[in-house]
Amino acid sequence: MKTSQFIDLLSSDVQPVRRGIVGKALAVALVIGGVAAVILMLITVGLRPDVFQGAGSMLLLVKLLFTLSLVALGTLFLIAASYPGRNVRRRLAFLLLPFLAIASLGLGAILLATPMTRQDMIFGPEWLTCLMCIPLFAIAPFAALIWALRMAAPTDLRRTGAIAGLVAGALGATAYALHCPGDSIPFIAIWYGLPILLWTLLGAVLGPHLLRW
Amino acid sequence: MNVKSAERELQALMTEGLRGDAAAYKALLSKLTGHLRAYFKGRLARLGRGAVEAEDLVQEALIGIHTRRHTYDPSQPFTPWAYAIARYKLLDHLRRTRVSIKDLPIEEADDLLAHDDLSDAESAYDLQMLLARIAPKMRQAIQYVKLDGLSVSEAAARSGMSESAIKVSVHRGMKALALLISKGRPS
Structure with a gap:
């Protein structure tokens, strides 16, 4: 068809523009995804009995700081990535910070520990459950984020998908933290970090298929 | 310029x-x-x-x-x-x-x-074929408003839909066309 005719067609569509919709959709996705992850956690492994008391609560703070900082920084990237033409490189760099922080703390903890306790630190209780549950809990958040991003106009689908996966993984990890009996920083760095990176990779693979517009 | x-x-x-x-x-x-x-x-x-x-x-x-x-x-x-x-x-x-x-x-x-290229050219997309693949309500709204040149109120009268329903159908029709076009032309 002739482009002039096509332009006639397009300009007949005069629905008013809903500007705030991308931000609202992302917010909704985070809430719904997060709630779904927590519900799944409650159904499968259940809340840790002393989750808000005792020594575990200190480490819970570290876990939540790690996962929620990834959610926050990742979301800032996703917001920028939703609008064509915005420079997102800086926001991408910031995402490394939580990983660097927990990795260096974890490394320090390992080096300071006696060789005997290192094994227990790294292969803490339920590491396999952790590795399996976090990716599972991340499924609903990922689906919700993809739903929100499909209302936007991301121009680098691989990168946007990857960060959506990262945020989803971090939300899954947030939910798991409320159950997790593991209480060492190296444990958190490895068994929270790996599933989140796994979902980042998965998001990068799925992005070009799910986000195309 | x-x-x-x-x-x-x-x-x-x-x-x-x-x-x-x-x-x-x-x-x-x-x-x-x-x-x-x-x-x-x-x-x-x-x-x-x-x-x-x-x-x-x-x-x-x-x-x-x-x-x-x-x-x-x-x-x-x-x-x-x-x-x-x-x-x-x-x-x-x-x-x-x-x-x-x-x-x-x-x-x-x-x-x-x-640069600027002001020639009015044609693509391989066929509008009638694309319209044939979207829902009848949307197709009719687009047909009336754009191809037949009716005003929104004339289209509303002729189709029995309200004016806002016409506008919504045109809007949804456009999204449906966008989806078809994003799938690329069949080659």
Whole structure:
């Protein structure tokens, strides 16, 4: 068809523009995804009995700081990535910070520990459950984020998908933290970090298929 | 007309268009088309591809710009936004037709405004075939309002739908067309 005719067609569509919709959709996705992850956690492994008391609560703070900082920084990237033409490189760099922080703390903890306790630190209780549950809990958040991003106009689908996966993984990890009996920083760095990176990779693979517009 | 004044004009037209000025929006699309056509023809010519394929891309970019216009921030420059969409559609098209993307030159957003191609060309997309594939209600609304040239109130009277229902059907029809076009033309 002739482009002039096509332009006639397009300009007949005069629905008013809903500007705030991308931000609202992302917010909704985070809430719904997060709630779904927590519900799944409650159904499968259940809340840790002393989750808000005792020594575990200190480490819970570290876990939540790690996962929620990834959610926050990742979301800032996703917001920028939703609008064509915005420079997102800086926001991408910031995402490394939580990983660097927990990795260096974890490394320090390992080096300071006696060789005997290192094994227990790294292969803490339920590491396999952790590795399996976090990716599972991340499924609903990922689906919700993809739903929100499909209302936007991301121009680098691989990168946007990857960060959506990262945020989803971090939300899954947030939910798991409320159950997790593991209480060492190296444990958190490895068994929270790996599933989140796994979902980042998965998001990068799925992005070009799910986000195309 | 240099790049700066072209940018100013496009930004003004887009801002007016987003506020509901249909004439400004149509002018925006028409002016932008000249730049898009020159941009795509230039990039495709280097790969030995022709004008019809370039026109497919022009229309793919236009409908992308149209359906995602809510992602343009009127307080920001227009060209980087439009250019990002044009480049996205170009890379998507090349990926679908399996061309090596490494051969593309490094570009800047202003490259989009550097040239103008005002010929009215035809793409390989067939509007009637596309319309045949969307829901009857949407197709009828588009047929009345755009192809038959009826006003919204005339179309409402003729179809028995309310005026807002007509507008919603046109809007949804456009989204459906965008989805069909994003799947590429059957080759």
